[in-house]
Amino acid sequence: MVTDQVLVEQAKKGDIEAFSELVKRHQKMLLRLGIRMTRELELAEDIVQEAFVKAYQKLHMFEERSSFKSWIYQITMNTAKNKLRKKRYEHVDINNVSISAQASSEKKLCQEDLKVLILDEIDKLPKKQKMAVTLRIFDDLSFKEVAEIMGCPYDTAKANYRHGLMKLRHRFEESSVLNVFKNFEQSFIPKIGQNVLEVDI
Amino acid sequence: MSYQQEKQEDSQEALVSDWWVDYVEWDDNENTNVSVKESLDLLVRHSESDQEIIDNLYKVRKEIKSADPVVAIEDKLSQPQYWEQLEAKIMKEVEETKPQKNEVKNLWDLLVQSIWPWPFRKSNSTFLSKAN
Numbered sequence: 639m640v641t642d643q644v645l646v647e648q649a650k651k652g653d654i655e656a657f658s659e660l661v662k663r664h665q666k667m668l669l670r671l672g673i674r675m676t677r678e679l680e681l682a683e684d685i686v687q688e689a690f691v692k693a694y695q696k697l698h699m700f701e702e703r704s705s706f707k708s709w710i711y712q713i714t715m716n717t718a719k720n721k722l723r724k725k726r727y728e729h730v731d732i733n734n735v736s737i738s739a740q741a742s743s744e745k746k747l748c749q750e751d752l753k754v755l756i757l758d759e760i761d762k763l764p765k766k767q768k769m770a771v772t773l774r775i776f777d778d779l780s781f782k783e784v785a786e787i788m789g790c791p792y793d794t795a796k797a798n799y800r801h802g803l804m805k806l807r808h809r810f811e812e813s814s815v816l817n818v819f820k821n822f823e824q825s826f827i828p829k830i831g832q833n834v835l836e837v838d839i
Numbered sequence: 840m841s842y843q844q845e846k847q848e849d850s851q852e853a854l855v856s857d858w859w860v861d862y863v864e865w866d867d868n869e870n871t872n873v874s875v876k877e878s879l880d881l882l883v884r885h886s887e888s889d890q891e892i893i894d895n896l897y898k899v900r901k902e903i904k905s906a907d908p909v910v911a912i913e914d915k916l917s918q919p920q921y922w923e924q925l926e927a928k929i930m931k932e933v934e935e936t937k938p939q940k941n942e943v944k945n946l947w948d949l950l951v952q953s954i955w956p957w958p959f960r961k962s963n964s965t966f967l968s969k970a971n
Contacts, residue, residue, distance in 0.1 A: 652938075654930075654933070654934060657930075657933060658926070658930050661926050661929050661930060661933075662922075662926055665922065665925055665926060665929065666916075666922065669916070669925070670909050670916075673908050673909050673912070674907070674908055674909065677908045679912055679915075683925060683928070686925070686929065687928060687929045687932055690929045690932075690933060691929075691932050691933055691936050694933045694936055694938060695936055695937075695938055696938075697938055698938065752902075752906075753905070753906040753908075756902060756903060756906035757906055757908070760903065760906075771903070774864070775900060775903050775904055775907075776903075776904070776907045776909065780866060781864075781866050782866075796861075796866075799860070799864070800857060800860040800861075803860055803863075803896065803899065803900070804859075804860065806899055806903065807895060807896060807899045810899055810902070811895070
């Protein structure tokens with residue numbers, strides 16, 4: 639299999655097929671990253687497209703000090719941030735969620751709120767910790783792969799992950815997220831108002 | 840919380856929490872040692888407090904995983920046609936784009952050429968090689 643490095647070299651010389659192969663290889667990872675950052679498929683597609691166009695335009699500036707994977711990942715993250723800034727993306731405020739749903743869908747609604755809460759907590763982590771946590775847990779990558787994408791040594795990637803996970807554990811304990819999930823597991827259908835109040839945001 | 844406080848807290852926390860997370864995330868890397876894993880297994884089996892923390896970490900991990908927004912559209916993403924279409928869409932846009940010229944590099948070369956002492960200019964490489 640041809641390496642990314644060879645494909646980049648070929649693409650730099652104007653081989654569009656080589657660049658197409660790079661798109662094929664990395665679009666899945668990048669789209670997932672986009673969805674996680676924006677929580678919208680359509681917007682994530684635009685971000686990935688824009689990121690690849692930027693990468694193609696600036697390919698001559700890529701000096702291969704890091705891997706192509708790491709470079710395109712950083713471009714996608716920055717593109718997503720800019721898009722979100724422009725869009726003034728508003729996170730769903732758990733206090734403003736309208737409680738007009740039927741009792742049968744209350745559980746689902748509450749679970750969705752908790753997912754939003756968890757994602758918000760992940761968003762609050764320092765950049766590198768967030769990156770390590772999402773790559774490891776969401777993408778199921780080994781620490782070696784995480785380190786490659788983050789462009790840092792193996793131990794640094796692992797340390798960032800440790801700090802991130804421990805912080806999340808503390809925050810979830812503080813906000814009773816774990817208890818609420820435990821209740822769900824026991825098939826307890828919560829009364830939305832009460833449980834939202836119990837989750838100390 | 841100030842940066843310094845946070846850093847101090849992080850380092851203190853790291854001292855005690857390293858092995859819990861490493862245990863949960865046991866990574867089959869060449870640096871990891873099987874005998875260490877066995878020792879930790881033994882430790883966890885005989886310490887209720889450590890067992891509780893490790894259970895909580897597994898739970899946190901599980902809940903984070905379940906909150907992944909990608910999971911909700913995984914069916915769509917598992918279709919090969921979806922990726923073919925996305926790739927075609929991206930490549931259409933790429934093909935309409937021209938790669939930027941390396942203007943910064945060109946400017947830098949120009950600057951170097953204009954201020955560099957004459958014998959060291961790139962165009963005088965023959966002179967340099969002779970001199971060396």
